[in-house]
Amino acid sequence: MASPQLSVLDLVPVRTDQTTADALAATTSLAQTADRLGFTRYWVAEHHNMPAVAATSPPVLIALLAAQTSQIRVGSGGVMLPNHAPLAVAEQFALLEAAFPGRIDLGLGRAPGSDPVTSWALRGAAGRDDTDVANFPQYLDDVMALMDSTVGVRVPIRGQDYRLRATPSATSTPRQWLLGSSTYSAHLAAAKGLPYVFAHHFSGQGTAEALEIYRREFRPSEETPTPTTFLTVNVVVADTYEEAAALAVPNLQSMARLRTGAPMTALDLVEDAEKADLTGPQQAMVADGLVRNVVGDPGQAAERVRALAAEFDVDEVMVHPVASARKGEDPRRSVARERTLELLAAALVD
Numbered sequence: 001m002a003s004p005q006l007s008v009l010d011l012v013p014v015r016t017d018q019t020t021a022d023a024l025a026a027t028t029s030l031a032q033t034a035d036r037l038g039f040t041r042y043w044v045a046e047h048h049n050m051p052a053v054a055a056t057s058p059p060v061l062i063a064l065l066a067a068q069t070s071q072i073r074v075g076s077g078g079v080m081l082p083n084h085a086p087l088a089v090a091e092q093f094a095l096l097e098a099a100f101p102g103r104i105d106l107g108l109g110r111a112p113g114s115d116p117v118t119s120w121a122l123r124g125a126a127g128r129d130d131t132d133v134a135n136f137p138q139y140l141d142d143v144m145a146l147m148d149s150t151v152g153v154r155v156p157i158r159g160q161d162y163r164l165r166a167t168p169s170a171t172s173t174p175r176q177w178l179l180g181s182s183t184y185s186a187h188l189a190a191a192k193g194l195p196y197v198f199a200h201h202f203s204g205q206g207t208a209e210a211l212e213i214y215r216r217e218f219r220p221s222e223e224t225p226t227p228t229t230f231l232t233v234n235v236v237v238a239d240t241y242e243e244a245a246a247l248a249v250p251n252l253q254s255m256a257r258l259r260t261g262a263p264m265t266a267l268d269l270v271e272d273a274e275k276a277d278l279t280g281p282q283q284a285m286v287a288d289g290l291v292r293n294v295v296g297d298p299g300q301a302a303e304r305v306r307a308l309a310a311e312f313d314v315d316e317v318m319v320h321p322v323a324s325a326r327k328g329e330d331p332r333r334s335v336a337r338e339r340t341l342e343l344l345a346a347a348l349v350d
Contacts, residue, residue, distance in 0.1 A: 003302075003348040004309040007041040007318040008034045008341065009077050009201070009232055012054040012061065013251070015267045015324060018331045023054045025332040027061070028068050030321070033338045035069040037345045040316060041105055042069070043077030048114035048122065052254055052267045059092040066100040075105025077197070077232075077318075078179040082110055083122045086139045087153075090146035090166035097147075097174045098167065104174040107197065108143065110136040111181070137188060140178070147173045176223075186210040186217075193221025195228040200312075201320045204292045207231070211312055230316035231308055234293040236323045237301040237343040238336065247336045248295045249273045249286060250324035256285035270326045293322070302347035319344065 010030065014023045031042050044061040047053040055061060058076035066074040079089055089106075097104045112119040145151045152165040178189040181199040183206070189196035190213065198210045211229060218227040234251070238244035250273040258264050260282055268276065278286065294304045305317050323336035 001306040001310050002315075003306060004230075004314065005040045005316040006037075006341075006345060006348070007039055007043070007230070007316060009043050009045065009318050009320040010055065011045045011047060011320070013267050013322070013324075013334075014052055014054050015250075015331070016265070016269060016272065017325070017327075017329075018266070020054050022331040024061075024064070026334040026337075027054075028065060029332075030334055030337050030341070031065045031069055031072070031074070033341050035072040037341055039072055039341070039345070041073035041075060041318070043075045043105065043107060043318065045077050046080045046083070046109075049118040050114070051265050059096060062096055062104065063099070066096070066103060071103075073103050073105050073175075074100070075174070075177075076107045078107030078109040078177070080111055081108050081136060081139050081143070083112060083119065086142035087146055087164060087166070090143045093174045094147050094166035094170055097172055098170065101172050105177060106143075106174040107177040107179045108140060109179040110185070137192075140188075140192065144176060180210065182206070183210050183213055186213040190214045190217035190227075191219060193219050193224050195224055197230060197232060197318070199232055201232040201234045201293075207312060230314045230318055231312050232318045232320060233305070233308060234289075234322050235301065235305075235319040235340055235344065236293070236295045236321065236336070237298055237340040237347075238323075239297060239343075241296045241300060244295045244297065244301075244323075245290055246270050246274075247323035247325075248290060248293065251322040252286040252289040252293075253278065253282070255289065256282035259285065267324055270324055273324070294319070298343040298347035301344050302350075305344065305348065 010027055012023055012027045034042050044058050045055045046058050048056055058079050062074050093106045142153055145153050146166045149165055149170040152163040155162040177195045178185055179197050181202050196214050198207050200207045215227045236244045236248040250268040253273055253276055294301050309317050321337040321340040323340055
């Protein structure tokens with residue numbers, strides 16, 4: 001099987017031994033590692049009010065990481081559009097594209113990325129509500145039009161057309177992607193001729209169905225003449241399977257707590273995770289995650305990544321490195337996450 005291109009998804013995890021500043025420093029070092037290794041793109045997510053996740057503002061993070069790297073594409077995986085005015089998103093990413101031309105990806109999603117109270121706080125002051133999810137297709141069109149300096153958005157006022165544009169003189173626009181974890185997004189991406197990414201790393205369920213819908217219904221566009229997609233997957237690679245599993249367990253425990261309604265905390269270190277008291281359902285979720293995610297030594301991980309790329313017919317895999325750390329490590333680094341990228345990249349070349 002051929003080896004796919006590699007990219008990175010980063011939620012900017014916060015461990016129990018880290019401050020937010022430490023987590024950002026670790027993410028910067030991870031992005032530089034991916035850049036050095038020749039990875040295709042580096043995407044950051046949008047989540048809010050989560051103790052274990054520092055990725056609250058993709059545009060800010062993208063500016064930071066693009067300035068600290070030289071070649072890799074940097075983007076959002078993704079901006080949760082119902083939380084934001086389309087003009088604000090278009091302006092932010094038009095400026096990023098102007099600052100780093102040809103290196104910016106704008107991935108857009110319709111999930112809130114948080115709890116209902118936080119979603120209300122994000123949108124309520126501007127008078128927005130749950131209808132923003134229903135209006136998502138229109139907001140998507142607005143963002144695309146606003147970033148096109150020759151088109152813009154027409155606002156009829158007193159019988160006249162008022163034109164809104166994200167920047168006065170754009171020469172290029174970010175590559176736009178539609179993200180999703182349901183078949184809704186597959187239908188929409190196909191109808192609009194957009195590149196599409198299904199969140200396979202969430203649960204590993206529904207990926208084949210969503211990609212089949214996208215490819216079958218795809219309508220070519222000027223920017224995307226053929227269906228364009230890739231795969232996302234949680235990955236931990238170490239010298240041995242046993243060490244990779246130990247590094248993966250803290251994240252799996254955190255996700256198990258989240259999915260069973262337990263309080264979410266900062267990501268445990270390996271030694272603390274080994275002593276964690278979990279319920280039966282939570283233990284089952286951790287065990288399932290060790291099987292479902294890519295966890296292993298370099299040879300095992302490379303074989304799994306190639307197999308996933310072949311199964312879903314993609315030539316790019318976006319890895320979400322979820323390894324934690326052991327006590328005493330530098331809090332401003334994520335050594336195990338960097339090692340995951342290094343070991344996987346080397347194994348896929350061999």
